[in-house]
Amino acid sequence: MQLPYAILYGLERTKGERTGSSMYHLLTGKRSSQTLQDGHMYGLSFLFGTYKRLDRQEYNRQIEALLTGGRLQQIQENTYVLTEDGKRWLDEAQQWAFPAHLDGLQYGEAGDMLWKRLNLIVQTLSHLQRRQSVFVPLVTDQSVTAWVRQFFLRAAHARAELAAALFAELHIALAQLPEQEAALFVSRLSGAERIGLTEEQLAQQRGMDPLRIHFLFLAVLHFLVRTAASAPRQYPLLHSIAAYKGEQLAALSASTERTYELWQQGRSLAEIARMRRLKLNTIEDHFVEIALHDRSFPMEQFLDADKAERIRCLMEELQTRKLRILKEHAGPDCSYFEIRLVLAAWGGQHEA
Structure with missing residues (x-):
C-alpha cells in the first residue's frame, strides 16, 4: 500500500492544480522545469526520483484502483482530487508515512553513488582482511570500480586501519537512525562471506511492502550523505565517498548548471541563449529552475x-x-x- 499512499499524498498536495501525471514524473525523477517546480511549490521535492523504476502502466492501474475504490474523484481529464474517504484513509494510514530523512531531489544522485562506492569498498575490504585478493565484484560500473581503485591508492591508512575507521564512521552515523532503518541498510551490504540481500528479499523476509523497504533504504542513504556533508571532519571517509556537490548544484539539471555558470560570469539571458544555441524560452526555463534553488536569487x-x-x-x-x-x-x-x-x-x- 506504499504506492497508493504516495499517489494520494501527492495528489492531495496539488489539490487538482496539476494532472495525475505530475506525481508519476516526480516519483520517476523527470528533470523537467515543470516537474522540479511542482516539487518545490507543493512541498514534494523530497519524493523526486525515489521510484525511478515505476512502470507507467502500473501507475495508471493504481490510479484506476483508487478511483474504483472511492478514494479519488476525477474532475477533468487526467486530473484528480481526493474524496473525503481518500482524505480520511490518508490521515489514518500513518504506517506508510515517509521516512524522515527521505530527500530525493537534494541527495538522490549522491545517495546512489554513495551506495555503489560504499558497497564495493566494504566488499573489497572484507576480502582483503581475509587475504583474498581475487573475488567477483558485485558492482561492475567501470567508473565506480576506477574510483574505488583510486580510493584505496589514496588511503592514508593501512587496510586494517581503513576498515576500522570506516566501520567507526558508519557505526556512529547509523546509531542516530531508527533501528529498523539501520538494520535494513546493513543487511544490504556484501562481504567476503555473504552477499547482501536485495530489497525484494528483505521485503519477503520481513513481510513488508517492497516499496516501503525501498523508501527506508533511500532514507538511510540520504541521511548518510547529508550527515557526511555537514560534518566532514567527523566523517572524512563517508564525505569523500559521497561526492555531494552541495545543496544548490545537486538540485540542478546538467544543462541548467551550465546556464548557471554562464550567468555567474555576468552573461545575460539573450547572450546565454546565443552562446548555447538554445531558444530563449529554454534559458528562461533554466532560470526558473535556478530560482527554485538559489535562496539569494536576485x-x-x-x-x-x-x-x-x-x-x-x-x-x-x-x-x-x-x-x-x-x-x-x-x-x-x-x-x-x-x-x-x-x-x-x-x-x-x-x-x-
Whole structure:
C-alpha cells in the first residue's frame, strides 16, 4: 500500500492544480522545469526520483484502483482530487508515512553513488582482511570500480586501519537512525562471506511492502550523505565517498548548471541563449529552475519589487498556483516568465 499512499499524498498536495501525471514524473525523477517546480511549490521535492523504476502502466492501474475504490474523484481529464474517504484513509494510514530523512531531489544522485562506492569498498575490504585478493565484484560500473581503485591508492591508512575507521564512521552515523532503518541498510551490504540481500528479499523476509523497504533504504542513504556533508571532519571517509556537490548544484539539471555558470560570469539571458544555441524560452526555463534553488536569487534583476509583490498577493488571494489563472488576473504587463519566477521563489517550501 506504499504506492497508493504516495499517489494520494501527492495528489492531495496539488489539490487538482496539476494532472495525475505530475506525481508519476516526480516519483520517476523527470528533470523537467515543470516537474522540479511542482516539487518545490507543493512541498514534494523530497519524493523526486525515489521510484525511478515505476512502470507507467502500473501507475495508471493504481490510479484506476483508487478511483474504483472511492478514494479519488476525477474532475477533468487526467486530473484528480481526493474524496473525503481518500482524505480520511490518508490521515489514518500513518504506517506508510515517509521516512524522515527521505530527500530525493537534494541527495538522490549522491545517495546512489554513495551506495555503489560504499558497497564495493566494504566488499573489497572484507576480502582483503581475509587475504583474498581475487573475488567477483558485485558492482561492475567501470567508473565506480576506477574510483574505488583510486580510493584505496589514496588511503592514508593501512587496510586494517581503513576498515576500522570506516566501520567507526558508519557505526556512529547509523546509531542516530531508527533501528529498523539501520538494520535494513546493513543487511544490504556484501562481504567476503555473504552477499547482501536485495530489497525484494528483505521485503519477503520481513513481510513488508517492497516499496516501503525501498523508501527506508533511500532514507538511510540520504541521511548518510547529508550527515557526511555537514560534518566532514567527523566523517572524512563517508564525505569523500559521497561526492555531494552541495545543496544548490545537486538540485540542478546538467544543462541548467551550465546556464548557471554562464550567468555567474555576468552573461545575460539573450547572450546565454546565443552562446548555447538554445531558444530563449529554454534559458528562461533554466532560470526558473535556478530560482527554485538559489535562496539569494536576485529577483530584482528580472522584475521590479511592486510587480513581484502584486503576483505574490494574487497567489494568496486566489489560492492557486495555476499559471493561466494568475496571468489572467495579473494583467498584460506581467509575462508568464515573471509569474513563474515568483512562483519559484515564493510558491512553496520543502516540507518533511
